[in-house]
Amino acid sequence: MAASLRCFLRSGKRAVLVAVRRGFHSSSPAAVQVTVRDALNQAMDEELERDERVFLLGEEVAQYDGAYKVSRGLWKKYGDKRIIDTPISEMGFAGIAVGAAMAGLRPICEFMTFNFSMQAIDQVINSAAKTYYMSAGLQSVPIVFRGPNGASAGVAAQHSQCFAAVFLENELMYGVPFEVSDESQSKDFTIPIGKAKVERQSHITLVSHSRFVGHCLDAAAVLAKEGVDCEVINLRTIRPMDVECIEGSVMKTNHLVTVEGGWPQFGVGAEICARIMEPAFNFLDAPVTRVTGVDIPMPYAKILEENSLPQVKDIIFSVKKTLNV
């Protein structure tokens, strides 16, 4: 994931909506464990070092080390000019960040959570995302918006048209460590935007992003014991979506289950259903099943909260129903 963040920051004009997650399920021997938080921190550190046009702004990113400690140590290392604490003025500082990008800098604009980004949505969509298109390539906006995307996925955060990168993290994942390959530790290691990752190979295809990729892998482990093999695809990027990867998988498995934390209506799963029908309708032996958050606002009480999001058992249940076993 550090690699994809680096990729955004370097790609300049191009930009995409990416769901951050998961990892490095690499085949080469793992040298070290890195938490999601540290991976993000390293990525930003490396880019700040490499390119002096890169700077970070947002609430509490500097002296507080980041509300979730993702930017720990950066202010100490780079100072006031490169790491900027803003007042609580999302619309204002998002606009300022976009303007700075237009004038040649490479800002990383952090929203403390994506719920707050909704205040700035006009700047993200109309100023950042559309400008390259509207100017027919004259004016690019090399900016990254990042921050944790809560369980109650902000509807706004899932829309970002081309040319501004919105990096959606997951606060619950910051402390989770993953094994990473030596190769990925290199400062120049990047992964391409728009390419999904196949985590395991077979009878049914599971497509997910962000935190729920882990749930899919857990479900797959349980199902494997019962003789059902799941191919788990980690989308990594939502737009542009790697439909070819999903298609290729469905052509082998003939069954598809999508898993996400967001709401069902107009969600990622809904889009996958629509998109996969076009090339792969005849390969499907059963309708696509979407496993999603419950179609309600996020409740507070623990038992209600747990039951408003997909659990591993929901994925297992849905796989079996889809396979009719």
Added chain:
Amino acid sequence: LSDFTPQATFDIKKCDVHRLEAGPPVKAELTREQGLQYYRTMQMVRRMELKADQLYKQKIIRGFCHLYDGQEACAAGIEAAINPSDHLITAYRAHGYTYTRGVSVREILAELTGRIGGVAKGKGGSMHMYAPHFYGGNGIVGAQVPLGAGIALACQYQGNNQICVALYGDGAANQGQLFESFNMAALWKLPCVFICENNKYGMGTSVERASASTDYYKRGDFIPGLRVDGMDVLCVREAARFAADHCRAGKGPIIMELQTYRYHGHSMSDPGVSYRTREEIQEVRSKSDPISLLKERLLSNNMASVEELKEIDIQIRKEVEEAAQFATSDPEPPLEELCNHIFSNNPPLEVRGTNPWSKLKSIS
């Protein structure tokens, strides 16, 4: 008992004013009854917040928890100045106001622990508690201010002589939507008292690092303003009365800046000492604690006795303890509650669960 002084007059700090000929009075009258009532209110809020701290550390309360201890004089003083039929809205540091606006400590703590006996049946949590004429509890910084102006609009529209008190913090003072609200409130002369609780820090950022002007009472520009000692419940009360009268007289909105302090960090996940010193916190506790200030006044003017106040403390602790017992033993909301209250006044409908075979029921 009849030895006690029934009423006394106290000198209070003069308020700085902006665009006002005169400010609130510099003397405040206090009856023994009022004194005891304000004491009880502040002490209850204090003990409730400390209990919430304890429950949070035991992991019985989870998620966000923003405590109000240190700022009690603001909630108590405002409530003393307005009517129950007036309206109030605040941000996320809301437990104090939830109490002063009429919700029991039991229902507040049970909401924090996410139980069915909570004021919002456990569905809202810390930042989303409501009561008649109390509109929460709001999680998005600054968003409550336009809402407050809207409530004031409704008051004006209905001609009911009620006002709205809309609170926000020093951090929220830099939100654009505040200035939009100020403009419309002034333009339309809405009966809204905008109150900035300036506790010197927006999360980890001190006021000097966030605001080009820290004269929050002047930030409304064309709106008159008062800067008030927020640690003195009498000061707060007099200023709030003054402000409420201003609105009720049809003069339009007014801004109050309450200079106050929070002992806890921003939330339970912030120790609160990386951006300020322990000495600073200790200094405020020893010199400006709102409950101590009132207590000293009552005792030195023979308006209450040490034993009496101690007795009140004991009663309060007991009540808070019982509320905590309830909050930890009450059951969580049943799963049937999951999808309720999506729409209002609607026939029951079906809601999709996590998968297409899961059909849940929603009633209004």
